Amino acid sequence: xxxxxxxxxxxxxxxxALAACxxxxxxxxxTDVGITADSILLGNTIAQSGPAASYGxxxxxELAYFNYVNGQGGVNGRKIKFKxxxxxxxxxxxxxxxxxxxxxxxxxxxxxxxxTQAQLSVRDYLKSKNVPxxxxxxxxxxWGKDFSSNTMSLGWQPPYQGxxxxxxxxxxxxxxxxxxxxxxxxxxxxxxxxxxxTDGLGDKASLIVDKESYDVTAxxxxxxxTKIKAAGADTLFLFSTPGLTIKSLVIVTGLHWExxxxxxxxxxxxxxxxxxxxxxxxxxxxxxxxxxxxxTDPQWANDTGMKLYKTVIASCSTCKPDDGFxxxxxxxxxxxxxxxxxxxxxxTRQNVMNIAANQLDDNSNPFVLPGVKVQTTxxxxxxxxxxxxxxxxxxxxxxxxxxxxxxxxxx
Amino acid sequence: xxxxxxxxxxxxxxxxxxxxFFIGFPTVISSFLASEWAQALIFAIAIMGLNILVGLxxxxxxxxxxxxxxxxxxxxxxxxxxxxDYLLTIPIAAVLTGIVGFLFGVPALRLSPLYLAxxxxxxxxxxxxxxxxxxxxxxxVQGILVLQPDPPPIASDIxxxxxxxxxxxxxxxxxxxxxxxxxLFWLAWNLTRHRPGRALRAIRDGEVAAAASGINxxxxxxxxxxxSAFYAGTAGSLFGLATGYVSPDTFPVSxxxxxxxxxxxGGLASIPGPLLGAIFAYFLPIESNQWVPSQSWIPDxxxxxxxxxxxxxxxxxxxxxxxxxxxxxxVGLIRRGYEQLNRRLRGAGDREAGHVPPDPQTV
Numbered sequence: 001x002x003x004x005x006x007x008x009x010x011x012x013x014x015x016x017a018l019a020a021c022x023x024x025x026x027x028x029x030x031t032d033v034g035i036t037a038d039s040i041l042l043g044n045t046i047a048q049s050g051p052a053a054s055y056g057x058x059x060x061x062e063l064a065y066f067n068y069v070n071g072q073g074g075v076n077g078r079k080i081k082f083k084x085x086x087x088x089x090x091x092x093x094x095x096x097x098x099x100x101x102x103x104x105x106x107x108x109x110x111x112x113x114x115x116t117q118a119q120l121s122v123r124d125y126l127k128s129k130n131v132p133x134x135x136x137x138x139x140x141x142x143w144g145k146d147f148s149s150n151t152m153s154l155g156w157q158p159p160y161q162g163x164x165x166x167x168x169x170x171x172x173x174x175x176x177x178x179x180x181x182x183x184x185x186x187x188x189x190x191x192x193x194x195x196x197x198t199d200g201l202g203d204k205a206s207l208i209v210d211k212e213s214y215d216v217t218a219x220x221x222x223x224x225x226t227k228i229k230a231a232g233a234d235t236l237f238l239f240s241t242p243g244l245t246i247k248s249l250v251i252v253t254g255l256h257w258e259x260x261x262x263x264x265x266x267x268x269x270x271x272x273x274x275x276x277x278x279x280x281x282x283x284x285x286x287x288x289x290x291x292x293x294x295x296t297d298p299q300w301a302n303d304t305g306m307k308l309y310k311t312v313i314a315s316c317s318t319c320k321p322d323d324g325f326x327x328x329x330x331x332x333x334x335x336x337x338x339x340x341x342x343x344x345x346x347x348t349r350q351n352v353m354n355i356a357a358n359q360l361d362d363n364s365n366p367f368v369l370p371g372v373k374v375q376t377t378x379x380x381x382x383x384x385x386x387x388x389x390x391x392x393x394x395x396x397x398x399x400x401x402x403x404x405x406x407x408x409x410x411x
Numbered sequence: 412x413x414x415x416x417x418x419x420x421x422x423x424x425x426x427x428x429x430x431x432f433f434i435g436f437p438t439v440i441s442s443f444l445a446s447e448w449a450q451a452l453i454f455a456i457a458i459m460g461l462n463i464l465v466g467l468x469x470x471x472x473x474x475x476x477x478x479x480x481x482x483x484x485x486x487x488x489x490x491x492x493x494x495x496d497y498l499l500t501i502p503i504a505a506v507l508t509g510i511v512g513f514l515f516g517v518p519a520l521r522l523s524p525l526y527l528a529x530x531x532x533x534x535x536x537x538x539x540x541x542x543x544x545x546x547x548x549x550x551x552v553q554g555i556l557v558l559q560p561d562p563p564p565i566a567s568d569i570x571x572x573x574x575x576x577x578x579x580x581x582x583x584x585x586x587x588x589x590x591x592x593x594x595l596f597w598l599a600w601n602l603t604r605h606r607p608g609r610a611l612r613a614i615r616d617g618e619v620a621a622a623a624s625g626i627n628x629x630x631x632x633x634x635x636x637x638x639s640a641f642y643a644g645t646a647g648s649l650f651g652l653a654t655g656y657v658s659p660d661t662f663p664v665s666x667x668x669x670x671x672x673x674x675x676x677g678g679l680a681s682i683p684g685p686l687l688g689a690i691f692a693y694f695l696p697i698e699s700n701q702w703v704p705s706q707s708w709i710p711d712x713x714x715x716x717x718x719x720x721x722x723x724x725x726x727x728x729x730x731x732x733x734x735x736x737x738x739x740x741x742v743g744l745i746r747r748g749y750e751q752l753n754r755r756l757r758g759a760g761d762r763e764a765g766h767v768p769p770d771p772q773t774v
Contacts, residue, residue, distance in 0.1 A: 050665075086700050091654075091656060095654045096447060099446060103442060103443035104441065120554070120556075186543075187551065188553055215540050
């Protein structure tokens, strides 16, 4: 009997000890968490390992820019602290890590989280915690379009639909009798693009003679491209992800086919074009769009913005200065700093969100193309809506034409 | 009753301590940590299922992530389209996944172990694409958001009196997961100790001999698949609840590998193994990812390389170490250490009394 009593006593003592260690968890102050008199804490989840690891450098470039700003004295006397966590492009990880940043690290806001699925998975959560989800690194149209029901989330880059509308304009202007063939990825990403193109063509949508889709897991697009060629298309749209775009460009050359090619912006970084050329793609008549200055374009060699970029990125030992993703990171970090500066003496979550979503009006960003305005109003929540047509000139992209503004076309 | 309690072997008391520990745990850790531990417990359930298949019946599966996906989507769809209560959908998801696993087990019987591994691997590879197809039902690439339930008043009140803070939905989900884990571990324990467990072990160790002893090989092998999928379905359903979101990318191929690593590391064919393996498999990638960059003595260049390869490298290194030093997993290691200690203690006493201790029996 006494042994039993002793065992029970031990168990009880254990319980008491557990309870004693307990107590105040979870302080629930909802406003102005993560901000002190001399610091602001921002959080970020991004793929730095796994299938989309090449995007990971964006976070490091953003950190480099925040460090640069801190070196200049910070924002209104506050230094920006930036915590980057790797979610490996898995939304379940994003959810856990975002929770960690919000509940454990107590960030002021989430900034530039990457991946459509990943960021959608935390949109409701962040709203329920009243944490701004600013300038997500995804071009899905939903971020700007559905803002009214997701008031704590905002995108930054031009939406895929807007980009496709610009292609539509360019086709109608320069190739009014084109026979269009479209290759698109069979998911929201590809369909977003396809919808933009169809809407942009309007009553000329009949110019599309063939659309073929492929699955994300597809190894090749040979069959689809052969079909599009057989359908008589002379203008080819590639709404695909970089890996398959490179393959498609090679296949097109292999088919002895020389259509006018429109390439989506996701696939147009110079590095990918180089890979395609190396694999034997002819890269004739290739058109795309851009809104950022290209670090490899010699025309910006003496540009102050580009010089600033080179200075900033030099402090990041793992960032390659020629990688366009780094310029993207620095450019979006610039907008974040602009918003925080504008919030001035009232840096609450609500005020920062309000400024970002409704009152942005910035044409001073030195990293975007001249004339591109980062702008939001009370009924337009797409910060960037201007892009310029670019054509491939053998070794780099050449700006051709003027900025095309699609603001207000996506409702 | 008292006598039975008094006569209980020490490992029963260990079980009681572990259970009490897990019940008390959320009262001393933050709500966020509770949500992480809930996911570790959910992993434990899935790994227990895999353990029954791999450890007990000797069939290899590289596709348990797919069964988890099925469970998660079953629950999410029932909640989202048919407005069912989430708790009700857990058993439905479990049973449905169990049936699918059972059916998958029928053709799998005809495959040799290597081809079975490939077939299940294929299942894991196609599942994410397959889910995207009926976009109206599954939400396609966008996935389905799952609303996390508020704790019921009773649980909330008890929790409040214990800790003085309000119970969050994360903490409530932790307790749901713990309940399911306890139930399913108890079931697995019963399974292994009785006829089916013995039959499965016999099949694993020698199919011909087992058949000669009158064991229905086909029946038991498919049963193992069904039970295993039942566990994975439960885990998947809970996983959807814990993460609040199901989407195709939530269930990548690497999830299946992660589960298998957890099962092997914990210790195959043991009951506590999956729990230890789950804690290992769940926390290692997260911790290794965050620990490396926080160490200022590691040079930047090396840290960033290590960080990118973090989970893979630490998995690899630890797996090799465990295979060398603890081929029976963590549980095997602990058991061996305990036995050696016991033998030495007992040996000392026996030597004084002039007895020679008998050889320890192998498990």
